[in-house]
């Protein structure tokens with residue numbers, strides 16, 4: 215491993231859903247000046263980069279994931295000048311900015327799509343996936359939309375269908391058209407020139423479709439969601455993505471220290487891994503860890519697998535939360551106790567890889583429950599009976615106990631979680647035992663110790679059912695992390711120390727009672743206790 219510190223490899227990335235972080239102008243919607251106001255908070259927390267969910271102009275059918283202009287900032291978030299100021303203020307604090315690029319599809323309001331609607335010989339027509347109806351008038355093939363219903367939307371003026379993986383208002387681009395690829399590379403260049411540090415690529419492995427748009431084969435077994443009844447071999451993961459990623463990477467590499475992370479759509483760990491290489495993506499997201507059951511073996515297996523898939527050459531990353539998934543505090547905890555969340559934090563910030571945090575994770579924000587009439591997410595609106603949608607994890611950041619949690623003086627676009635008078639940043643800042651102070655201390659320790667931010671990973675055999683133990687080894691430092699997933703106390707024997715005359719030194723623990731015995735041979739952990747030791 216390269217000895218020089220790298221912001222994305224050794225650092226920690228914090229995802230902001232801009233609508234919900236901080237409103238600065240009283241319209242109930244978070245914005246860029248709001249984020250600037252909170253940069254000192256993020257600096258003090260100890261993060262190195264921010265991933266901003268999309269901030270480009272959008273009609274908000276899918277809240278920014280339907281872009282109508284890739285080269286501008288949505289007025290509700292601010293202006294290009296505000297963005298430049300955010301970059302400058304973030305960089306001044308050594309915080310890097312990652313933009314979310316949603317290039318598989320545009321908004322149907324994007325001028326490219328508006329042009330493509332005009333006629334079959336409009337130069338932009340072929341920028342999208344237009345097809346004639348089947349001879350019997352039926353859809354061109356059997357592809358569905360993951361958000362429900364057919365993937366094809368009929369346009370009577372053209373007597374053609376266009377394809378959309380997501381909502382009908384999110385038409386997929388035709389990446390087989392070289393002009394589309396050129397336009398996409400220009401988008402990267404525009405933001406690189408402006409000084410952004412990296413990109414998150416939304417569903418990048420869906421950019422290319424099979425060239426003859428062949429039907430997807432049926433999948434075996436019972437699947438509740440119609441979309442899952444097909445193998446998505448023809449609408450995703452085509453080989454043409456590799457040369458395009460190489461082009462993107464070589465462009466990005468012309469600028470120093472830039473980073474590209476991909477969201478691999480519908481992929482398992484092995485598929486997600488295929489796109490990570492020195493000439494492809496720096497990193498990719500994999501859900502296995504976030505979907506682990508609550509157990510030492512569950513997380514241990516997910517980590518062992520993802521770590522081994524990366525090997526020595528590449529660097530894993532981990533997330534427990536994002537804007538599409540119920541929060542970890544809701545998945546793993548009932549009630550208000552944060553003991554399990556401290557355990558997760560200790561694992562998340564000490565395992566080999568780049569940890570991603572999602573706004574509010576550091577204070578243990580729970581999902582907010584919304585009534586049907588409050589739902590904003592198109593997925594929830596359409597599928598209310600089976601799926602409530604993704605609003606629950608997108609509620610406004612809880613800053614303090616004032617009205618609307620200090621997020622906005624006006625009625626927020628999504629209601630604040632009613633627990634905000636107790637669960638908020640200000641209250642946790644004042645409490646030395648809080649989850650927030652636990653995160654801050656861990657982030658500090660991680661940043662200061664090469665074993666924790668750069669070391670290799672060695673998982674120890676699971677000798678104690680519920681205790682996950684691993685070492686992180688850097689050239690002159692070894693860390694040992696012990697995590698008790700059960701609610702009962704556990705005593706573990708510490709592995710032998712190879713260096714003469716040295717013993718494990720306890721450096722961090724989830725509670726003051728945690729101690730090793732005087733010879734540092736054993737360690738006692740209370741229920742959900744965690745500890746980090748060094749030698």
Ligand code: TEU
Nearest residue numbers: 276279316360380416417479480538593
């Ligand atoms: O997500 C792709 C994706 O896999 C999700 O649509 C997922 O299937 C869904 O959240 C489950 O309910 C990306 C973005 O992260 C998501 O927010 C967007 O809606 C989507 O792409 C379309 O751009």
Ligand code: CA
Nearest residue numbers: 237239243245
């Ligand atoms: Ca605002």
